[in-house]
Amino acid sequence: MKYYITLSALILVLFSCHKKDSKIDGPSLEDLNGQFSVLSPLAASIDSVDFASGETVYFTALFSKTSEWNLKITGLVSGAVKTMTGTSNELNASSSLWSGETTNLPIFKNENCKVELTFPNETDTLITYVKVLQAKVNSGFLISDFENGFNSGWTSFIQSGANMNFQVLSDASSPQGNKYYNMAGTVNWDWLIGYVYFKSTAYGGAPAFPLSANPNSVYFNVMIYGESGTTNSIVLFQFEEDENSDGIFTAASEDMYAKEIKVDWAGWKLVSIKYSDLEYLVNGVPATPNGNGTHDSNKIKTINMLHLANPNSGFAKSKLDYIIFTENGPLVP
C-alpha cells in the first residue's frame, strides 16, 4: 500500500501548479474601451526614400487604445495610392512598412506623397508627408512600357475600320511612366480590330524570351485599361513556343498557349497570369495543344496581342501598359 501512496504522491507533484498568470490573452479591454487620444503623432521614419536602391520607409504613431486604423499614401503627381489597415494601439515598422508598392494603379513616380491616417470609429485624421526620390524598380523581363515608342522589331496590323486609333500615346493617365499603347476603333465585319506581335528577336535578336524553364515560377503581367461605358473589348494574348528550337513556330506541331481577357472593368487593372495556368484555346475554348503539351516558358518565341470585339457591339477601346514577365510571383507594382 505504501508503494501506491508514494507513487500517487509522485504523480501529483510531478508537475508544479500554474500560478496566477500575470500575462493576459489578447488586447487589453481597458485599452479597447477607454477614451481615444493620440499620444504620439504620425511620423515617417525618413523624410525621403529611394525605393530603387532598396530603401524602405515606415510610419509611427501611438494611440491611447487599440483601434482600427487606415493608412493611405497618395502620390501628389501620379495619384497612385497605397493603403494599409490594422487594429492596434500603435503604428510601427511591422505594421506600416512601405517598400514603394502601390495598391491602386497608377504606379508611384518620383514625387511627394501625402500620408493620411484615419480611424473608422474616431474623427481624428493625422497627416504627414514623405518624398519618393526614386520609385520602386520591378525585377523581371520587360516586354514594353511603351516609354520608347513602338519597337521596330514588333509587327502590327490594324483593320481599316472607323475611328481607328492604335498608337503609343502620352498623357497623365499612364499607369507607369508617361506613355501607354492605345487601341480603339469600330470594325463591324470582323472580331479582330488590330494586333501587335511582340517578337523575341526584337530584344537583341534572341531566339526566345530569356525566361526560366519552370512554368510554375514564370508570371506574365500586363496593365490593361477598360473604357468606362464599354465592355466589349477582348484582349487575347497568345504565346508561341518554338519547341524544337528551329527558329520557327509551327502551329501544327508546336504549342501555343493563350489567355483571353474580357475587359469588363473601367480604369487600369493589373492582370497577372502564371504561365503554367495558360491553356491552348480554339475559338476561346480549351483544347489539346498541338505540340508536346508542356509549358516551355523558356521557348516562347513570339507573344501575339490581339484586340478583339464582337463586330455587332460597335466601338471598342482599351489600353495596354507595362507588359512584363516576373519570376516566383506576380508583379507587385
Place this chain on the structure above:
Amino acid sequence: MKALLFIILFSIGLSAFSQEGKKVQFVGGARSLISQSDFTSDVSDTVTAPKTTGGYALIDLGFKINPNENTEVLGMIRIKNQFGGFYGAGVTFDVRQIHVKGVAGKVLRYQIGNIDYKLTPYTFYNHNPDLLVQSLGINKIKEEVLNYESFYKNNNWRQQGAAADFAIQFPKLIQELKFNGFITRLNPSASNVLERLYGGGNVIMKQSKYLTIGVNHVRVFDLLQTADNDNAYRNVVNSISYDLNKDGEKIKLSLDGESGMSKSFSTQNAEGGLSDFFIHVKGQVSFKKCGLKLKMAYMENGADFRSFGAQSKRMDFNQVNSFYDRYTNSQILRPLSYYDLYNDPSLYSSSISTKIMSFNPSINNVLPYGIATFNRKGFYAGFNYSDPKKIIAADVTFYRLGEIRGQGTTQLRSFSYLTSTVSFNLSNWMHWKKKQVFQLGLAYQETNRSSQFTFEQIILKSLTASLGLELEICPDLYLLGSAFLFSSKGNESMPVRTPEGNIINFNEYLVDGREINLSSGIKFNFSKEVYVAAVYESNKNNFSAENPYKYNQILLYYIMKF
C-alpha cells in the same frame, strides 16, 4: 439491364466465394425519414415558405469479407434518395466506409483505411461538449441518428489512416505492456499548403490489477517538401495516464488521472510557439452494497495547452443552418439553435481541426472543448447512484473552475457547472414486465467575472433541462415523450481570433432567450434493430427578441440495422 447483370454476376461471385469456405457478410443499415414542417415567425414574413415537406431514404450496404480467419475487408456504399427524387434525380452514391483489418503473425493487430480511434481524454478523444444532458425518448432517436451519421461511438474519432497494436506479457513484475499506434491524414497538400498528418500512440503498462500506467504521445505535423512552403506546423502532446485501484469486499478505491504537456509551433518561428501543461487527478470511492460511487477531482489545464485531437469540437458554430436557414422578410440568417443540434446531422463533422473552433457560450461556456478545455483550473465532485433493484439511477457532477490567464484583463472568469441525470425505472418498481422509463436531465452553468470596470464584468447563466419517457403500452409498442428547455441570460466577451489562434479583439455577446421543445410520438419495434417511429413536435425560440419564431414538425422514421 446492365445493373441487373452486374448484380447477378456479383451474387454468383459471392456464392462462389462462400462455397470455398470463406465468409462474406452483409452489414449496414437503412433509414427513411419523412418530415412536414410548419414555420412561423412573429414578425412579418411573406418570403419564407412556411410549410415544407422533405425527407429521404437511404441504405448503407456493406460487404464484410474474411478471406482468412485473420483478415477482414469491409467496404460500404451509401445509396441515398431524397424524398421526391425518381429515376436518378436526387439519388446519390457514396463510399461510406472502407477498411482492411486483421492480425499479422498472431501478434500485431492492424487496421488500414477508416479507423475509429481514441487514446486519452487529453490527447486524442472525441468529447461531446454541446449535448449536455442525456437523451431519452424522441431526442434519443435523433441523437442516435446523428451519432450514426458521424460515426460517433465511444468517444472515437473516425479518421482515415492506419492503426496497429500489440501486447507483450511478462511472468514477473509487470503483467502486460500494450503498444498502440496510429497515423491519419488531416489535409492533403495544395499549392502552398503542406500535407498535414496526425499520429501518435501509447504504451500501457499493466503492472497488476491494481495499477496501470500509460505513456501517451500525439502530434500534428506538416510534411515539408509537399508544397511550396517551408513553414511547417507542429503540435505535440505528451502525457502520463494512470489508474490505481484497491478493490475490497465492500469498498473500491481508485485514483486515476492524466498529466502532461503540449507544444505548438511553426518551424520558422519555433520561439513564438505555445507550450503549457495540464494535470487531472480523480479519486473515487465505490460503496458496493448500496450502489453509491463518490468522486472528487482536481484539474488544471494551462492557458496555452493545445491538443487538437482532444480539443476539436464535433460542431463548428460558425456554420449556417440547412433547416430554415433564413427567415423574415429581410431573410436574416437563423442562428443555430439547441434544437438544431439534435435535428440536423449535417452540422456535425468528423474532422480534427487545428484551429481553435468557435463555440456557443450559452450552451457550454465552462468546458467548451470538453474536459481538455485550455485555461481552466479547479475542482469537480459528484456521485453516481444506482439502487440494487435498479429503480432509480442518478449521476450528478458539480464543477467549480476558473481561468488561469485573463482574456483582455487580469481579472479571471469563474465558472460553476452542475450536471445531473436521474432515471426512474417504473417497471422495476411496479414489477411490470413492460418497460417504463422516465428520465430527467439538468445542466446549469454560471460564468462570472467581476471588475471595477463595467466593460470587464461578465455574468452569464444558462440552463438546459430535459425530460424523456418511454412507456411500453403493449408488447413492442412504445409511447415516447421528450421535452427540453434551454435558456440563457447575461453577457460575455467573446474573443476574436486570428487563424493561428491569437486573440485580436473581443465582441460583446448579449443574450436573453429561451427555447422550448415539446414532442411526443409512438414507436414500434419490429425487432431489436428495426423500428418505426412517428413523432409530432413543437419548438419555440425567442433568442432573437426582435425575431422570435416557432415551428411544428411531424416526422416519420424507419430505422434498420443489419
